[in-house]
Amino acid sequence: xxxxxxxxxxxxxxxxxxxxxxxxxxxxxxxxxxxxxxxxxxxxxxxxxxxxxxxxxxxxxxxxxxxxxxxxxxxxxxxxxxxxxxxxxxxxxxxxxxxxxxxxxxxxxxxxxxxxxxxxxxxxxxxxxxxxxxxxxxxxxxxxxxxxxxxxxxxxxxxxxxxxxxxxxxxxxxxxxxxxxxxxxxxxxxxxxxxxxxxxxxxxxxxxxxxxxxxxxxxxxxxxxxxxxxxxxxxxxxxxxxxxxxxxxxxxxxxxxxxxxxxxxxxxxxxxxxxxxxxxxxxxxxxxxxxxxxxxxxxxxxxxxxxxxxxxxxxxxxxxxxxxxxxxxxxxxxxxxxxxxxxxxxxxxxxxxxxxxxxxxxxxxxxxxxxxxxxxxxxxxxxxxxxxxxxxxxxxxxxxxxxxxxxxxxxxxxxxxxxxxxxxxxxxxxxxxxxxxxxxxxxxxxxxxxxxxxxxxxx
Numbered sequence: 001x002x003x004x005x006x007x008x009x010x011x012x013x014x015x016x017x018x019x020x021x022x023x024x025x026x027x028x029x030x031x032x033x034x035x036x037x038x039x040x041x042x043x044x045x046x047x048x049x050x051x052x053x054x055x056x057x058x059x060x061x062x063x064x065x066x067x068x069x070x071x072x073x074x075x076x077x078x079x080x081x082x083x084x085x086x087x088x089x090x091x092x093x094x095x096x097x098x099x100x101x102x103x104x105x106x107x108x109x110x111x112x113x114x115x116x117x118x119x120x121x122x123x124x125x126x127x128x129x130x131x132x133x134x135x136x137x138x139x140x141x142x143x144x145x146x147x148x149x150x151x152x153x154x155x156x157x158x159x160x161x162x163x164x165x166x167x168x169x170x171x172x173x174x175x176x177x178x179x180x181x182x183x184x185x186x187x188x189x190x191x192x193x194x195x196x197x198x199x200x201x202x203x204x205x206x207x208x209x210x211x212x213x214x215x216x217x218x219x220x221x222x223x224x225x226x227x228x229x230x231x232x233x234x235x236x237x238x239x240x241x242x243x244x245x246x247x248x249x250x251x252x253x254x255x256x257x258x259x260x261x262x263x264x265x266x267x268x269x270x271x272x273x274x275x276x277x278x279x280x281x282x283x284x285x286x287x288x289x290x291x292x293x294x295x296x297x298x299x300x301x302x303x304x305x306x307x308x309x310x311x312x313x314x315x316x317x318x319x320x321x322x323x324x325x326x327x328x329x330x331x332x333x334x335x336x337x338x339x340x341x342x343x344x345x346x347x348x349x350x351x352x353x354x355x356x357x358x359x360x361x362x363x364x365x366x367x368x369x370x371x372x373x374x375x376x377x378x379x380x381x382x383x384x385x386x387x388x389x390x391x392x393x394x395x396x397x398x399x400x401x402x403x404x405x406x407x408x409x410x411x412x413x414x415x416x417x418x419x420x421x422x423x424x425x426x427x428x429x430x431x432x433x434x435x436x437x438x439x440x441x442x443x444x445x446x447x448x449x450x451x452x453x454x455x456x457x458x459x
Contacts, residue, residue, distance in 0.1 A: 035077040035319050037270075038294065038301035044069065045291050045300035046100035046156070046217065049076075049279040052110075052134040056279065058289075058302065059085060059112075062098040068114060070135055076279075076287060076304055085136035086112060086129060092144060093127060094119050100217065100275070103134060104159040104167070104193060111193040112138045113145070113157035113169065123153025123178075126171055128194060141194075146171060152178040158277060159189075160220035162251055167193060168220075170203075170229075176214040182206050184218045184231060186252060201252045203229060210234060210242065210262050219277035220251070221286070223309060229255050230288075232274035233262065238297060241272035242360070243290065245314065264290070264316065265360035268327045268459065270303070271296075278307055288316060310337025310437060315358060318459030323376070323412055323419070327365050329459050331358070333418055333452035335437035339364040340456070342380045342399055343440075353386065353397045353443045355432055374412045375424070377402060386410065388445050391426040397443045418455040422448060429454040 040047070046061040056076055060069045066084040073079045085103075089095055093116035101114040112129040125144035131137060146154045152174035160168045167189040175182040183205045188198040206215045211233030219230045227248045234240040242262035246255035264273050276290035288307040291300040305316035315337040318329075330340040332355065341356035345363040358364065366386070367379040378386040380399060385408040387400035402408065409424035421430040423445060431446035435453035448454065 035304075037303040037305075037319065038292070039077050039304055040071060040079050040302035041294065042301065043299035044071070044302045046275040047289050047291055047302045048100075048102040048158075048277055049287075049289050050103050050105070050134060051279055051281065052105065054282050056281075057103070057134045059101045059103055060302075061100055062096065067095070067098045068101045068112065068136075068138070072135070076281060082135055085131075086114065086138045086140065088137070088140070089116060090127060090129075090140040090142055092116075092118055092120070092125070092142070093140075097124070099124065100156045102157050102159055102277070104161075105134075106167070106191065106193040108132070109192070110134050110138070112136075112140075113159070114140075115155040115157065118144065118147065118149070118153075121147070121149035121153065123147075123149045124155045124174060125149070126154045126157050130194075145195075148173050151175055151180055152182075154185075156217045158217075158219045159193075160186075160251070163222060167191075168251060169196070170218040170220060172216040172218060176206070182214040182216065184215055184229065186218075199252070203248075203253050203255050204231065204246050204257065206233065208233070208244070208257065208260055210260070210265075211244070212240065217275045217277075221278055221307070221314075222251075223312070223314070225249065226312060227251055227255075228314060230263075230276050232276070236272065236274065239266040239271040239293065241274045242266070243274055243276050247312075261359050261361075263314070263358075263360075266292075267329055267360060267365055272300075273303070275300075308336055310335060313337045313357065316459075318457045323368065323374075323458060325368055325370055327367050329358070329364055330366065330456045331355075331459075332432045333455040333457065334432055334435045335441075336457070338437060338439070338441075340366065340386075340443065342384070345381065346399070347381045347384060349384075349398075349400050350389075351384075351399050353399060354439075355437075355441050355443060356439050371404075371409060376410050376412060376421075377404075377408055378410060386430075388423040388425055388428070390445070391428075393426075393428055393445060393447045395445050397430065397445060415450075415455060418457050420448065420450075420454050421456065430456065 044060040068086040070082040070085040071079040099115040125147035128145040129138035129140035156172045158170040217232040242265035246257040248255040271293040338355035342363040384399040385402040406424035410421040428445035429448040432453040
């Protein structure tokens with residue numbers, strides 16, 4: 001809330017918040033304003049993306065007969081598949097299991113890090129290759145860069161460059177493949193990216209139940225003075241795969257995990273979101289890319305979303321798109337890290353509706369059903385619908401057994417990249433009380449006024 005301010009003053013703050021949000025959206029690439037995920041809708045697992053002089057290049061785990069699939073885009077949305085970036089593997093590596101490549105430019109040289117299996121040990125090691133072009137062909141070193149076969153081998157390399165210009169390599173030892181602990185490791189790279197200097201440090205290991213016995217796919221982002229270590233956990237082969245994060249005041253830790261639940265988990269049509277990392281576009285906007293399963297678990301496609309911040313809490317901004325039947329999350333522009341939430345996951349008539357930090361829970365998964373042109377019922381926890389129980393402005397919204405009445409009908413109006421929702425019983429709009437961004441803030445009916453407290457993103 002905004003202590004000491006009257007409602008008019010709070011709304012002025014909300015108007016300012018919405019205007020600044022729209023200005024930020026205006027800076028995005030035009031193609032991205034109306035894009036839809038996935039942006040690479042074919043098998044493209046464990047993606048990585050670089051911005052090379054204003055053109056974007058993406059790389060993926062081996063598929064389609066290519067050791068390192070490569071694609072090119074001018075806008076992060078429309079991609080053209082290219083030839084194999086690593087057509088020849090080094091002598092120490094066997095084919096068909098080249099995983100999670102990542103490319104970074106050191107000086108005038110592009111350096112590719114990749115995981116491949118060593119026949120001599122039966123485990124993966126991380127190799128390094130160089131090229132004068134982001135598309136390759138990359139020439140690999142004759143020996144692995146990282147090989148810890150006694151703890152399961154090494155996979156999932158990631159590069160982080162600190163604000164002081166020092167580069168670091170992150171990776172995972174594949175401990176879970178041999179019944180051992182999986183760690184995320186970090187070590188400073190030489191200035192050419194081809195070797196190491198300084199201490200080798202363990203950053204985190206698998207210790208949360210949702211992680212399913214492993215942590216992997218590390219990626220690091222610095223926001224303000226805080227380092228955010230994103231990572232994947234659980235079994236990659238189904239919808240339990242998810243993404244978490246940990247924070248530290250130092251690139252080498254110690255890191256503290258954000259909680260006992262994943263930060264990004266399956267929702268709607270997104271199954272098993274993982275392998276996440278970031279790229280900065282030509283306007284300075286940071287995008288997070290990640291893979292998710294399509295057509296059941298037929299293949300893993302690449303998605304992108306703007307990475308935003310609600311204070312110190314990261315969130316993914318939904319792309320603008322057409323509303324449809326199915327499960328969606330909603331969040332208000334006044335509090336983009338929050339979600340429309342059935343308080344406590346309640347399943348009783350009259351349970352209140354609030355905003356709460358995104359957590360992937362069923363209380364934030366709303367099942368949409370069209371009941372007319374741009375008119376919707378929103379159900380949660382099975383047979384309970386979003387319901388406006390009174391006609392008076394300021395009455396809290398709650399859930400009630402779905403009954404098809406006007407109180408449970410919400411008319412959507414699209415405004416750029418967001419929507420407003422007007423209730424059928426009173427014509428008021430779905431509204432975050434006071435335009436607050438605090439966990440637990442009540443969601444209510446309020447006279448429609450066009451502020452950010454009534455503008456909702458849908459994903």
